[in-house]
Each structure stands twice: as C-alpha cells, then as structure tokens.
Ligand SMILES: Nc1ncnc2c1ncn2[C@@H]1O[C@H](COP(=O)(O)OP(=O)(O)OP(=O)(O)O)[C@@H](O)[C@H]1O
C-alpha cells in the first residue's frame with residue numbers, strides 16, 4: 031500500500047507554469063527525497079500528491095497520479111488526504127487545542143467519538159512520533175507550549191493518527207536546530223517500515239543520510255530520479271552532477 | 280568616508296515635538312472626556328448615588344431621576360441587534376474571507392462597507408417611514424398571532440418600539456461585526472487552514488478547526504465592538520423607539536434608550552440637577568462603552584499578534 | 593457518516609452565502625426608498641431657498657452650506673492632527689509603551705458614542721462661550737474623525753519601504769525633510785483615501801451636533817452662530833408632524849447619501865490607482 035505513480039504531471043499558478051511533464055514512480059515503504067534549488071517546484075510537486083495544490087485559487091493541474099493503481103483524481107480530496115498525510119515546513123499545531131486534541135483532531139473529523147479508542151490512537155501516534163515520553167504527563171497543555179522540534183513531531187503524530195499510507199513532508203526540519211533535526215531524521219527513518227515517505231529537503235546531506243531514492247528537480251522539471259547512492263555518486267545527468275557538486279544552486 | 284552625524288536640526292525638533300504633542304493630545308482627549316463627564320454629573324451622583332441605576336421613575340417636574348428605563352431600553356435593543364447581526368455578520372465574514380472568489384469578494388465587501396457608510400439619521404428616517412409601518416401592519420400582527428403566548432411578542436403592534444430599534448441597530452452593527460471579524464479571519468495563517476485540510480477536513484471543518492478556533496477571541500472582540508456601537512448609537516434609535524420610559528417585557532412596547540434621552544432632553548434641561556442627571560446617563564454610557572472597547576480591542580489585538588504558548592488550555 | 597459530513601459542509605456553505613445575501617438586502621432597501629422618496633421631493637428650490645415656515649415649502653440651502661462649513665472646519669482641525677499623530681507613531685516612536693498607549697486610545701476612541709463627544713464639547717465650549725456655534729460643531733466632528741485619520745495614515749506610512757528613508761538618510765537629508773518631502777508624498781494617496789473616508793463618516797453625523805451646531809433656520813453669518821446641517825435637518829424634519837417636511841427630509845437624505853457615497857467611491861478609486869502604480 032502506498033505506491034505512487036505520477037504520469038506526465040503539469041501544474042500552474044494562474045498563467046505561470048510550475049511543473050513540466052513530471053513522470054515518476056514512488057515505491058511503497060521507501061523514503062523518496064526531493065531535492066533541487068529554491069523555486070524549482072519541489073513544494074508544488076508534493077502538494078500535487080495530496081491535491082493540496084488544487085485548493086489555491088487559480089491553480090491548475092493536468093496529467094495523472096495513481097495511488098495503488100487508482101487515480102487520485104477519482105477520489106474526493108477529503109478522503110484522499112486521509113490516505114496521503116502531510117507535514118509542513120513550519121510546525122503548525124492548532125493553537126487552541128491541547129496536545130491530545132491536536133493528535134486526535136483528524137480522527138474526530140472522521141467521526142471517532144469513542145474515548146478509549148481516541149486515547150489509544152493518540153498514544154500510539156505519539157509513540158511513533160517519538161514524542162510520547164516527553165509529553166505523556168502534559169497532554170492537556172496547549173499544542174504551542176512545546177518547543178519547535180516537539181511541535182513538529184506533534185504535527186507528525188497528528189498526521190499519523192489518521193493512519194495514512196503515504197506521508198508527505200515539505201522540509202520538515204528546516205525551521206529546527208541541529209539536534210531537533212537529527213531527531214526528526216531518526217524518526218523518518220523509523221517510519222519507513224510502515225509508510226511511503228516523500229520528503230522535500232534543501233539539505234543534500236540529509237537526503238543522502240535518510241533517503242532510499244532521490245529525485246532532482248530543476249526549473250519545474252524532474253531531471254533525474256534514482257537510488258540515492260547513484261544520484262550522489264554517479265548521476266546520469268550533467269545538471270544533477272553540477273548541482274550535487276555545488277556548481278550552482 | 281566618515282559618516283556625518285548631523286545634530287537634530289530645528290526642523291527636526293519642531294516636527295518631532297509637534298507630532299508628539301498631537302499624540303499626547305489623543306490620550307488627553309480621552310482623559311478629558313471622562314473628566315468632563317464626571318464633573319458635570321457630580322450633582323446627580325451626589326444626590327442619588329447608586330440608586331440612580333435602579334430608579335424606575337424619570338420625572339423632571341418632581342425632580343426624581345432614575346436611569347433604569349433607559350438602561351433597559353438600551354440593553355434590550357442592543358441584545359436584539361446582537362442576536363440578529365452577530366450570526367449574520369459572522370456568516371458574511373466567513374463568506375468573504377474563506378469562500379468568495381476575488382471579484383465577488385470585492386463587490387460584496389464594498390456593499391457591506393457602503394451599508395456602514397449610510398448615516399444613522401438616514402436609517403432612522405427609513406425606520407420611521409418604511410420599517411415601522413411594515414412592522415406594525417405585517418410583521419408584528421403575524422408574530423403576535425403565532426407567538427403571542429410568549430411575553431416577548433405580547434401587546435398591540437405599533438411598529439415604533441423595541442423591535443424596530445433592535446432591527447435598525449442590527450443593520451448598523453452588522454458591517455462592524457462583518458468587517459472586523461473578516462479582518463481577524465484573514466489574519467489567520469494559511470498553514471492553519473492547510474493543516475486542517477491535510478487531515479482530511481471538509482471546507483466547513485477547515486473553517487471550524489483551522490480558522491474559527493484560531494480567531495476565536497478576535498471574533499468575540501468584533502461582536503463586542505458591535506455591541507459597543509449598538510449601545511451608544513443615538514439618532515436611529517431615538518427616531519424609532521418611541522421615547523417612553525417604559526420597562527416592558529414585550530418587544531412591541533415603546534421604550535427609551537440612554538442616548539435617546541440625552542438627545543431629546545439635553546437642551547430642555549432647565550435646572551442643574553436635571554442636566555446633571557442626563558450627564559450621569561452619559562457618564563454611564565461612556566464608562567460601559569469604554570470598558571467594552573478596551574476589552575474588545577485587546578481581544579482583537581491578541582489575534583493579530585498570534586497566540587502565546589505555555590499555558591493550559 | 594461521510595454523507596453526513598458532506599451534507600453538513602454543503603449546508604454551512606449555503607448558510608454563509610445566504611448571510612452575504614441577507615446582509616446586502618437592507619442596503620438596497622434603504623437606498624431604494626431614499627432614491628424613490630428623495631427624487632419625488634427634490635426640486636431646485638431645495639438647493640436655493642431657505643426653509644419655509646412650519647411645514648410649508650422652501651429648501652435647505654442653508655443646511656447644505658452649513659454641512660460644508662462644519663465638515664470643512666472639522667477636517668481642517670482633525671486631518672492635520674491625525675496625520676501628525678500618525679507621523680509620530682510611525683516615524684518617531686514605533687514601539688514604546690507611550691506609542692502603544694496612543695494607538696490603543698485612538699482605537700478605543702473610535703468606539704465612544706458620538707453623542708458623548710457632543711455633550712463633552714457642549715460642556716467645554718458651548719457652556720463657556722455661552723452660545724451654540726458652528727465652531728463647537730466642527731470641534732466635535734474633528735474629535736470623531738481624528739482616530740480614523742490616525743489609523744489610516746499610520747498604516748500607509750508603514751507601507752513606505754524603509755529603503756526610501758535610508759536613501760534619504762544616506763544623502764544627509766534631515767529627518768523632517770525626509771518625512772515631509774519623501775515619505776508623506778509616497779503615502780499621499782493612501783492618506784487621502786483615509787481622510788476622505790473619515791470626511792464621509794462625519795458628513796452624516798447628527799448626534800454630536802445636537803448640542804453644538806444646534807441648527808438654524810437661516811444662514812449662519814459667523815462660526816460663532818448656530819448653524820444648520822443636513823443631518824440635523826433630516827432629524828428635525830422627520831420627527832415633525834408635517835408631511836411637507838417629511839418629504840424634505842427624504843430629499844435631504846438623498847443629497848446626504850449621495851455625498852457620502854461619492855466620497856466613499858472617490859476614496860476607493862484613489863486607493864485603487866495607488867495600488868496599480870505599485
Ligand atoms: N502561491 C503561488 N502563486 C504563484 N506562484 C507560486 C506560488 N507558489 C509557488 N509559486 C511559483 O512556483 C514555482 C515553484 O515554487 P515551489 O514553491 O514549488 O518551489 P520550491 O522548490 O518548493 O522552492 P523552495 O525550496 O524555496 O521551497 C516558483 O517559481 C514559485 O515562484
């Protein structure tokens with residue numbers, strides 16, 4: 031569960047085209063990193079994967095994306111996003127909710143009212159997000175009372191609680207300090223056994239450390255997608271090589 | 280090259296002190312208003328004390344002054360206005376900030392601001408000659424027949440009454456509530472909405488958990504600002520409320536409001552105590568609206584600055 | 593379960609759209625009647641003649657001029673004060689406790705009932721000078737407009753990029769000239785918009801004029817005399833028992849609403865052209 035297959039995807043912001051003919055296979059239960067210079071379309075790409083891109087006024091997409099063989103455009107985005115979760119660049123817990131309420135917010139939307147089930151799900155998600163030990167005794171505190179790194183892990187727990195099969199992460203560690211970043215990286219690596227993970231990162235070392243596959247984007251095009259080790263050691267495309275070796279970007 | 284650090288020139292000193300003076304003036308005006316009202320109502324404060332607030336009789340001929348009928352009329356009309364304009368104003372704000380496409384948004388937004396721009400005396404005129412006959416001949420008889428068993432809709436329909444006052448006030452405060460809560464909702468960061476959407480929220484659920492709960496205090500602030508406006512509105516209410524110091528549970532009853540009694544009797548107040556009693560009503564109105572506004576502005580400001588962490592929910 | 597969520601969603605969207613429709617109904621209801629009743633009562637005499645005796649013909653020439661005079665007076669007092677205070681808040685003192693206090697007080701002042709301003713000015717000016725006057729009316733309206741001018745101006749000044757001020761600094765231009773010759777002109781259109789909106793708002797004010805300008809059946813010959821204004825006349829005529837005066841009240845309402853809407857539209861057009869330039 032969680033195979034993504036992208037077919038000739040194009041995306042626009044109004045009249046401005048941001049993605050050009052992207053075709054890619056994103057295998058299940060692996061970590062795929064998206065790298066590339068700023069403005070190359072990384073965020074646009076992963077926001078297409080859960081149809082978040084569609085929500086912007088004037089935004090358009092064409093092409094197709096298959097999730098386990100079925101087009102995501104045949105589903106209502108509301109249900110799609112239950113299967114394809116997302117974590118954002120800046121931690122964004124709901125400030126009016128407690129830690130606990132944040133984690134179970136998605137379940138509650140889906141009509142889960144059973145107290146015990148919610149408790150259990152919250153604990154499970156928080157454990158998976160490696161946050162349980164730090165917050166189990168203050169679940170009633172505001173979600174924004176945590177440190178930045180903790181908030182981000184809370185957001186990961188919140189996304190996991192609805193039991194998605196794919197987790198999209200847009201530079202989840204870029205707003206964090208090195209120690210918090212390391213914890214997020216460990217967490218992401220641990221999550222891969224259960225989830226397909228697509229992670230955008232600015233940081234090539236990070237991609238090299240955690241990703242099984244790496245995709246290099248440039249000016250809205252997918253230049254190259256392959257096993258991380260190959261991308262970083264013997265890239266097929268000259269442009270990838272230039273980028274990896276720091277010749278531009 | 281060495282950077283020149285010029286001494287403050289005369290021009291600078293003048294502009295700085297002139298502008299600083301006007302800033303002081305703003306605060307000064309506020310303090311001065313409170314002081315002036317207090318001084319002018321001293322006689323009445325001294326004579327009646329707290330009993331003024333509870334006094335039901337307003338009889339200038341016999342020098343008896345009680346503010347209760349006016350407080351009652353003011354509160355009831357404002358409450359009616361709030362019950363009607365609160366939900367509608369919020370609905371408009373949500374429509375404008377979360378739903379409407381850009382062109383619709385600017386048109387409807389403009390129309391709502393235009394509604395706010397209509398002078399209250401013009402609304403009062405419309406209230407007397409259009410709304411009052413409509414209420415008296417159509418709406419109130421209808422309400423009386425269906426819901427007459429509730430004291431609220433008891434009595435002979437005349438159209439010039441608490442209900443009319445409340446409706447006119449609702450029209451006046453609707454733009455206030457709509458535009459301030461819209462402002463507050465627009466200040467909610469997009470990431471909040473996206474967080475909700477990414478969890479599989481429908482649009483309404485996104486608005487509820489991503490926008491409304493974030494903006495809660497600012498929205499309450501906008502409603503309180505609307506209430507403050509309703510409490511102090513003078514002309515429109517004076518024209519449609521009937522101006523009789525009654526305290527009746529029926530919305531079909533004529534009544535009086537604090538601002539209205541000042542408007543009507545101020546220039547006729549023939550002796551010191553009378554004038555002072557009117558001033559005291561003004562003082563009460565000033566104090567209430569001041570406190571409400573301070574509270575509401577703090578709420579609205581708090582949302583604009585974003586939530587603080589570290590406290591229990 | 594899911595059908596329920598979708599239904600609820602559709603229902604709420606419907607309710608919000610309905611709210612928007614309901615909100616504009618009173619606008620058209622009021623404007624419609626003002627137009628209908630105003631047009632049938634409006635004639636040339638309305639603009640040229642003085643009010644007739646109790647309930648007969650005549651016009652409101654004095655009130656039209658009176659409105660212009662009082663509003664002009666208020667603007668001459670209120671706009672410069674508002675702009676200066678905004679300059680202080682934006683250019684000299686952005687974040688001290690004092691500027692926060694001024695900003696906050698100004699916001700709160702917006703919410704003080706205008707009739708309170710009327711009685712305070714009465715107590716301060718009318719009682720001391722011992723007569724009602726156009727001047728006291730102008731002061732009352734000025735107090736009402738100051739907070740909105742401050743707010744609009746400060747917001748516009750804040751939008752002026754800091755680099756512009758620094759460029760002036762680097763050239764060694766004194767701060768006051770930078771403010772007056774560079775920053776203010778850059779923000780001029782936005783400030784104009786704010787000022788016009790404030791003028792529109794006070795043009796329709798009645799309550800603060802009841803005990804200051806008072807009203808007058810004739811022309812006022814100096815600022816020390818009571819003066820008629822359109823809003824005051826609408827009020828007095830509307831509560832009078834004469835049909836003819838009711839008609840005149842509608843005519844006055846039409847003229848007043850026309851003025852207010854024109855001011856609003858002009859203000860917004862000025863702002864729009866400012867946006868387009870940027
Ligand atoms: N909301 C938007 N409206 C219009 N254009 C946009 C919008 N968001 C992004 N773009 C444009 O689309 C292109 C791709 O942007 P995108 O955010 O996907 O880049 P990115 O690779 O994520 O960059 P970064 O590394 O800086 O996050 C850019 O040229 C950008 O200017």
Ligand SMILES: [Mg+2]
Pocket residue numbers: 072073074200
């Ligand atoms: Mg990005």
